Amino acid sequence: MSDGSSIDSLVAILRAEVARLAPGDRLPSSRDLIGRHGVGPVTVSRAIALLAAEGVLVTRPGSGTYVAVRRSTATAPDTSWQAVALAGRQLDPGEPTVEVPPGTVALSGGYLHESLQPTRALGAALARAARRPDAWHRAPAAGLAPLRTVFARQLGGDVGPEDVLVTGGGQGALSMLFRATVAPGSPVLVESPTYPGALAAARAAGLRPVPVPMDADGLRPDLLADAFAMTGARLLYCQPTFHNPTGTVLSDARRAQVVDVARAAGAFLIEDDFARHLGHGRPVPRPLVADDRDGTVIHLTSLTKPASPSLRIGAVTARGPVMRRLLGMRRVDDFFIARPLQEAAVELLSTPAWDRHLRALAAALQHRCTTLAAALSRTLPDWTLTTVPAGGLHLWVQLPSHLDESALADATRTAGVSIDPGHPFFPAEPPGAYRRLNFGAAADPGELAEAARRLAAAGGPRTGP
Structure with missing residues (x-):
């Protein structure tokens, strides 16, 4: 088991134990936790530190670790006054950061997958x-x-x-x-x-x-x-x-x-x-x-x-x-x-590691770009790819006019693929329906082909009769 998973497991166990205790109750000593859960002292120390940072526990040097006083949730805070104070100051949030659910193939966002990062x-x-x-x-x-x-x-x-x-x-x-x-x-x-x-x-x-x-x-x-x-x-x-x-x-x-x-x-x-x-x-x-x-x-x-x-x-x-x-x-x-x-x-x-990284990255992005472009051509031939780029992270596709954009967005999420809608990229009214697909965000080229298959299986929700 990795150190990270051991810490996560112990945090979950301690969180459940704290829920059964009252504020001010003392937790077992670090030695007791090590023996009871079969983990090392570093794992115990880090788990307690994480819960202390969250305000779940309080550590007192020389005394022990105690359950913190729980924050009262009886009365929800009233921030409605801010609607008046912030009037006229609305900001455009720009490109949204969306958490991708487990099992979803990520073709959204503007960054490289961790496997492509040095x-x-x-x-x-x-x-x-x-x-x-x-x-x-x-x-x-x-x-x-x-x-x-x-x-x-x-x-x-x-x-x-x-x-x-x-x-x-x-x-x-x-x-x-x-x-x-x-x-x-x-x-x-x-x-x-x-x-x-x-x-x-x-x-x-x-x-x-x-x-x-x-x-x-x-x-x-x-x-x-x-x-x-x-x-x-x-x-x-x-x-x-x-x-x-x-x-x-x-x-x-x-x-x-x-x-x-x-x-x-x-x-x-x-x-x-x-x-x-x-x-x-x-x-x-x-x-x-x-x-x-x-x-x-x-x-x-x-x-x-x-x-x-x-x-x-x-x-x-x-x-x-x-x-x-x-x-x-x-x-x-x-x-x-x-x-x-x-x-x-x-x-x-x-x-030299930087130059090696850039050379490897160039080859990986070129392969991913052609892989996704070819997969879209096979599975979604009525999606128009505007160009196969010679650089960057994205493909820009125009959707056929018969597709219902809202229904397509729902179907895409259900199919387990995240892609970026096209309308936020236009400063005025868009001339058509577009999607941006990040071929650098997926875990590997195999996921790109799988994403195209899922998009095709999601169907093409049509507008009109």
């Missing part, structure tokens, strides 16, 4: 970082110099470490960028569809997302110029490389055009480069910021997608007064990013 390399990096004598010192507001240098080197061009600000992942950086670049009430141009978390962050900053259509080559520069002219916007948010959710890559011919259109409008362009390390083995396009010398492009990247959701380390690259403003906001928001996590990121990115 957990061993992460653990080793964190252990090495913790042994540094200055690991717990205050970090510079802009981030550790070695980490900024690594991020700058990855971008190429003449980007230097002085242009890089280390952030706590990508989502917090988006919130900061939307607040730093334009005033509340301003329009922000976005691709349609786009990342729901960006829409939520923009709306939380008081901005008005305005959709700009895409096609197979990405954002349309002609319609982008029209949108700037019509709205007077001074900010564009886009994902030129392995766009979420469609997987589209902005074509070579359009990359310079999009930057030129933004520059002509006197606008910033936020380049969300979340998938730079999620290519499927082919060369990844050069980031827009590498060829921008005038500070039009603000580049954003993160380590959470290729490594782990809990490696909350990202980087913003910007030039000119906007970087000084971002540093000012850092001193207001959080002062600096936790140094041990930054040190761990430096350790991870500076070892």
Whole structure:
């Protein structure tokens, strides 16, 4: 039995025992619990610590462990007053985090399955970082110099470490960028569809997302110029490389055009480069910021997608007064990013293990992508796959018009498959019914084929007669 399961089992036993006791009653000693349940002293210590953290037990050094006073539930708290206090402050929650029930094949969310994460390399990096004598010192507001240098080197061009600000992942950086670049009430141009978390962050900053259509080559520069002219916007948010959710890559011919259109409008362009390390083995396009010398492009990247959701380390690259403003906001928001996590990121990115992980990840994602695309083609031929992406984590499919979306969502849950609905990805009315499927979230490629089979077996609930 693993240590984790032994602790969980003992916690359950002690919880049941506490339920039969009165507040203030003393539990058996640790020695008695070890002998009675056949577990080690570490298991007992951790089980008691967990229950003490929950407020179930109280430990008194030198005296013993006692049942804590139970919280009264006779009168439910009344928080109805908050409806008035919060009026007019409703926030868009963005992309929901949904717990996947046991037995469900996960094709939802935006992260890698644990089996694809470099957990061993992460653990080793964190252990090495913790042994540094200055690991717990205050970090510079802009981030550790070695980490900024690594991020700058990855971008190429003449980007230097002085242009890089280390952030706590990508989502917090988006919130900061939307607040730093334009005033509340301003329009922000976005691709349609786009990342729901960006829409939520923009709306939380008081901005008005305005959709700009895409096609197979990405954002349309002609319609982008029209949108700037019509709205007077001074900010564009886009994902030129392995766009979420469609997987589209902005074509070579359009990359310079999009930057030129933004520059002509006197606008910033936020380049969300979340998938730079999620290519499927082919060369990844050069980031827009590498060829921008005038500070039009603000580049954003993160380590959470290729490594782990809990490696909350990202980087913003910007030039000119906007970087000084971002540093000012850092001193207001959080002062600096936790140094041990930054040190761990430096350790991870500076070892051969990171390069090996990226190569293995590219091969695994390419195999999973083609596996799921082929399975959908066989089992659900009337679901239209917009593209087979060369990078990223997702397939974007359009549903046939005869399907009842609500009934399909219920049938999908019943079938034991979690997928993301398409409507939250649109800043305005969606042009059709879509679903996003994460081929990186399942445990293995076999689950992807099983998910397609379950979706087909769930049937296609039809609209109309």
